[in-house]
Amino acid sequence: MKKTSLFLVMFFLASVGFSQGYSVGDKASDFRLKNVDGSYVSLSDFPDAKGFIIVFSCNHCPYVVAYEDRMIALHNKYAPKGFPLIAINPNDSIAQPQDSFSAMKVRAKEKGFPFPYLHDADQSVYPKYGATRTPHVYLLERAGSDLKVAYIGAIDDNHRDASQVNDDFLSDAVDALLAGKRPDPTFTRAIGCTIKTRN
Amino acid sequence: MKLFVYLSIFIMLITSGLSNDLQRKSNRVISVMDFDQFEPWLHKQSDSVYVVNFWATWCAPCIREIPDFEQIHKEYSDRGVKVLLVSLDHPNRIDGHVVPFLDRLGVDSQVVLLDDPFANRWIPKVSEKWSGAIPATVIYNKDQKVFFEKELKFEELEEIIVPMISNIKH
Numbered sequence A: 001m002k003k004t005s006l007f008l009v010m011f012f013l014a015s016v017g018f019s020q021g022y023s024v025g026d027k028a029s030d031f032r033l034k035n036v037d038g039s040y041v042s043l044s045d046f047p048d049a050k051g052f053i054i055v056f057s058c059n060h061c062p063y064v065v066a067y068e069d070r071m072i073a074l075h076n077k078y079a080p081k082g083f084p085l086i087a088i089n090p091n092d093s094i095a096q097p098q099d100s101f102s103a104m105k106v107r108a109k110e111k112g113f114p115f116p117y118l119h120d121a122d123q124s125v126y127p128k129y130g131a132t133r134t135p136h137v138y139l140l141e142r143a144g145s146d147l148k149v150a151y152i153g154a155i156d157d158n159h160r161d162a163s164q165v166n167d168d169f170l171s172d173a174v175d176a177l178l179a180g181k182r183p184d185p186t187f188t189r190a191i192g193c194t195i196k197t198r199n
Numbered sequence B: 001m002k003l004f005v006y007l008s009i010f011i012m013l014i015t016s017g018l019s020n021d022l023q024r025k026s027n028r029v030i031s032v033m034d035f036d037q038f039e040p041w042l043h044k045q046s047d048s049v050y051v052v053n054f055w056a057t058w059c060a061p062c063i064r065e066i067p068d069f070e071q072i073h074k075e076y077s078d079r080g081v082k083v084l085l086v087s088l089d090h091p092n093r094i095d096g097h098v099v100p101f102l103d104r105l106g107v108d109s110q111v112v113l114l115d116d117p118f119a120n121r122w123i124p125k126v127s128e129k130w131s132g133a134i135p136a137t138v139i140y141n142k143d144q145k146v147f148f149e150k151e152l153k154f155e156e157l158e159e160i161i162v163p164m165i166s167n168i169k170h
Helices: A002-016 A062-080 A099-112 A123-129 A171-180 B002-025 B035-043 B058-081 B090-107 B119-126 B154-170
Strands: A032-034 A049-058 A085-089 A117-119 A137-143 A147-154 A192-194 B032-035 B047-056 B083-086 B110-115 B136-140 B146-150
Touching: A032 B058, A049 A062, A049 A147, A049 A171, A062 A085, A062 A099, A062 A192, A062 B136, A099 A117, A117 B136, A137 A171, A147 A171, B032 B035, B035 B047, B035 B083, B035 B119, B047 B058, B047 B154, B058 B083, B058 B090, B058 B154, B090 B110, B090 B136
Parallel strands: A049 A085, A085 A117, B032 B110, B047 B083, B083 B110
Antiparallel strands: A032 A117, A049 A137, A137 A147, B047 B136, B136 B146
16 A cells, blocks of 8 residues: 555656656747736737747746846847747745745846746746746747747756856757757756745 | 054954854864765665755755754664755855754754756756756665655655665565
8 A cells, every 4th residue: 555655656746747848849838927017928929039038037046046147148138139038937925925026026126127027926837838946948939820949948057157157058049049950958957946836 | 553453452352252153153064075076975885775855055945844854864864764965055155054054953964065066967867857946855775766856744755765674674
C-alpha cells in the first residue's frame, strides 16, 4: 500500500513538473492581463511584432532583481526590431504580498520599466506556458497567424554579474530569429524562485 | 592633536569591540565550493541515504522546510541518513544571513554553499528533471535516486526515505 501511494505521489510530481506546458515549437496562446498602468494587454495588441520576449517575473525574487536592468536593456534593444519584452508576474499576492499588483506598480515606477508588466492575477497563464520559476523566459516568434515558442529558459548564463556572462542565450536566440536562423540552444536552465500559489 | 589621538583610540576600541561581537556569535564555518567541488556529494557510493536540499535564505518556501530536513537529520542520522543543506546564497551573505539563520534554528545538519553562477551547466547534472526553481531536493542511495522541485514536509520525506533505508539493510 505504501509503495502504491509513493508511486502515485511520484507520478503526480512528475506530471506537475516542467513536462507540462509548452515545448519549443508549440503554438503559444494569447492572454488579456492587467498592466501596471491600469490598461489590459494582449499579444494581439501588437500586430506588427515579429515575436515577443515573455518573461515570467516578479518583485521579490533576488534572481529577478539581478536581471531587471538586463530586461530593460533587452526591451530597448529588441522592441524596435519587432521583439518587445512583456513581463508577467504569476505569483499569488496573498502567498507573496511583495508581488501584489500595487507593489508591482511601485517597482515598475522605481525602475522605469519601458515594457508592460502584467499581473497573472488568477494564475491562469503561467501553467499554460509551463513556467516554474521567476525569471523564466519564453521567446515567441510569429508564424503566419500563430505565435510559436522558439526558445525557453534563461536570459543568459550568469545571473550574478552581467559583465561575466559567457553565453547570452536570449539575445543570441532573438538575433538568430532576426537573421532567419534557428536559435541554438533552444532550451536552457537557471536558478530561480518558485511560482507562489495559495495552499 | 591629543584630542585626535584619544578619538582614534576610542574609535579603534569601538570597532574592535564590534567585530569581536560578530565573531563571538557563531563558530559555524561554511565551506564555499563551485559545482566541480560539490559534485561528489551527488554520487556517494556508501550504505547511507543522502538527502541533498538546495535552498537559500531569501527563498521563503526553502526556509519553511529547513526544520523538516533538520528533523530528518535528528531522527534518522543514526540509521545512516545524511542530510546536506546546499545554500545558493551569495557568499557575501554568509555572515549576515546564512549563519544567523542556521544559528537561530540550531541547525546541526551539514551545510555547504554552492557558489557557481553558471547554473545552466550544472542544473542538469543535479537532475535532468530540474528546471532550476528552489527549493529542490535530491534523495539517493547507491541503488536509486529521486528528485523533487517543490517544498517537502517531514512526513513526505519520511515516506520517501524509510524504504530507501530498508533497501540498504537487505
